[in-house]
Amino acid sequence: GDSVTQMEGPVTLSEEAFLTINCTYTATGYPSLFWYVQYPGEGLQLLLKATKADDKGSNKGFEATYRKETTSFHLEKGSVQVSDSAVYFCALKTGGGADGLTFGKGTHLIIQP
Amino acid sequence: DAGVTQSPTHLIKTRGQQVTLRCSPISGHKSVSWYQQVLGQGPQFIFQYYEKEERGRGNFPDRFSARQFPNYSSELNVNALLLGDSALYLCASSPNTGELFFGEGSRLTVL
Numbered sequence: 001g002d003s004v005t006q007m008e009g010p011v012t013l014s015e016e017a018f019l020t021i022n023c024t025y026t027a028t029g030y031p032s033l034f035w036y037v038q039y040p041g042e043g044l045q046l047l048l049k050a051t052k053a054d055d056k057g058s059n060k061g062f063e064a065t066y067r068k069e070t071t072s073f074h075l076e077k078g079s080v081q082v083s084d085s086a087v088y089f090c091a092l093k094t095g096g097g098a099d100g101l102t103f104g105k106g107t108h109l110i111i112q113p
Numbered sequence: 114d115a116g117v118t119q120s121p122t123h124l125i126k127t128r129g130q131q132v133t134l135r136c137s138p139i140s141g142h143k144s145v146s147w148y149q150q151v152l153g154q155g156p157q158f159i160f161q162y163y164e165k166e167e168r169g170r171g172n173f174p175d176r177f178s179a180r181q182f183p184n185y186s187s188e189l190n191v192n193a194l195l196l197g198d199s200a201l202y203l204c205a206s207s208p209n210t211g212e213l214f215f216g217e218g219s220r221l222t223v224l
Contacts, residue, residue, distance in 0.1 A: 004155070036215075041217070042217060042219060043116075043117070043203065043215035043216050043217040044156070044203065044205075044213075044215040045215070046212055046214075049212075086181075089155050089156070091155070093211075098223065100146055100148070100158025100160060100161055100169055100171060101148075101156070102158070102211065103155030103156050103157070104154050105153070105154050105155045106153075106154075108217050
């Protein structure tokens, strides 16, 4: 079945550091890929998405590129802020989406001032 | 505009009891999905409803059921609760674009 693997947390960085959160996937067919973010006390929010190979999703300074050859969708940001502290989830959806999203376990990111 | 609203926000039940969780989607959204998020894990898909019909079901036992009403709100029911059902239950609504908008969840504790 479909699965998503993302790096274990917590990941602790200093403000203005470069961020990479790794995400790899296994899926039948050609999935759409997503990054969701969950801030403390809030629901999941879509951060960015990519629907086909080589697409780059971007939002709020975050970027991720759909790499079919390595089945990866790594999340990057050039300079993180304290306000980026949250839990980040990589997810995929195949076909018409009747099976819902398949999520990774989440990566807790902590940014220190 | 109001986002996805869920109730109750927290509840405690004992093993063997039944629970009903409620969700109101964003106005204009006709699709509602339910996810279970166990502590330390990512959300797992339970159900998707569109226009009051079940469109998808995850790998959950028959103790889990749901329905969607004419106003597109939804209920998730879990019977014969087990300790392992303790989790955050997330509801998400979506417009035709397929993007999911999540509520803050209902945290269920089973003792």
